[in-house]
Every structure is written in C-alpha cells, then in structure tokens.
Amino acid sequence: MTDATPASPARSRGSIVLIEENCTVCMLCARECPDWCIHIEGHKETIPATEPRGRDRQVNVLDRFAIDFATCMFCSICIDVCPFDALAWSPEYRFSGEGPADLLIERDTLTRWGVAPSE
Numbered sequence: 854m855t856d857a858t859p860a861s862p863a864r865s866r867g868s869i870v871l872i873e874e875n876c877t878v879c880m881l882c883a884r885e886c887p888d889w890c891i892h893i894e895g896h897k898e899t900i901p902a903t904e905p906r907g908r909d910r911q912v913n914v915l916d917r918f919a920i921d922f923a924t925c926m927f928c929s930i931c932i933d934v935c936p937f938d939a940l941a942w943s944p945e946y947r948f949s950g951e952g953p954a955d956l957l958i959e960r961d962t963l964t965r966w967g968v969a970p971s972e
C-alpha cells in the first residue's frame with residue numbers, strides 16, 4: 854500500500870489471508886463457503902513410525918489453496934468455521950487487475966498478505 858492510499862478502518866474486511874502453517878487441509882472452509890469460491894487441493898503422505906511398536910501416521914499436505922474474490926461475498930464464514938485459525942481478515946485490500954480472472958488469488962499471495970499485507 855502506498856503512502857497515498859488511505860488506511861482502511863480497523864475492522865474492515867479488506868482481504869482474506871492464509872496462515873499456511875495452521876492449515877490441515879481439512880476442507881471445512883471450502884465445504885462451508887456458500888459461493889464455492891475456495892479451491893483446495895492436497896494429498897496424503899505417510900510419516901513412518903518413530904517407535905518400534907508405533908504406527909505410521911498419515912498427514913494431509915497442501916498443494917493448492919486459492920480464493921476467487923470475484924465471487925466471494927466477504928461473509929466471513931470460512932474464517933469462522935476454520936478450526937485451526939488458518940484464515941484471517943487483513944484490513945488491507947490489494948485487489949487489482951483487468952478483469953475477474955485476476956481476482957483468483959493463489960496460496961503464495963494469500964500467505965504473503967498474511968505475513969506482510971502491504972507487499
């Protein structure tokens with residue numbers, strides 16, 4: 854955000870950000886989104902047991918997380934239902950582009966906005 858850009862009100866819903874380390878790829882947000890505008894892809898990986906009598910564990914690994922802000926209605930349901938606080942509002946808004954296709958924001962950008970929203 855440049856110096857000339859006015860600051861958003863403190864509680865404004867500027868954009869959704871992803872705190873990737875908290876995401877377990879549970880898909881709850883994508884299932885509850887009324888507009889189906891969250892796109893998640895993942896796969897399972899097996900973590901070998903560390904104890905001789907232990908069991909291997911399966912974990913979900915995130916491959917893709919994207920939000921289509923062209924259809925998002927900023928209802929906050931995805932943030933409210935996430936059990937792991939992996940989604941949050943950033944008061945800053947960074948949307949720009951020539952058309953609706955430019956509002957499909959992918960994981961890297963959503964994560965970067967969460968760390969440094971003004972970049």
Ligand code: SF4
Nearest residue numbers: 886925926928929931
């Ligand atoms: S704010 Fe609402 S419409 Fe937008 S991605 Fe979240 S659940 Fe979907």
Ligand code: SF4
Nearest residue numbers: 876877879880882935
């Ligand atoms: S953001 Fe939250 S609700 Fe959505 S997949 Fe990740 S952990 Fe589950």
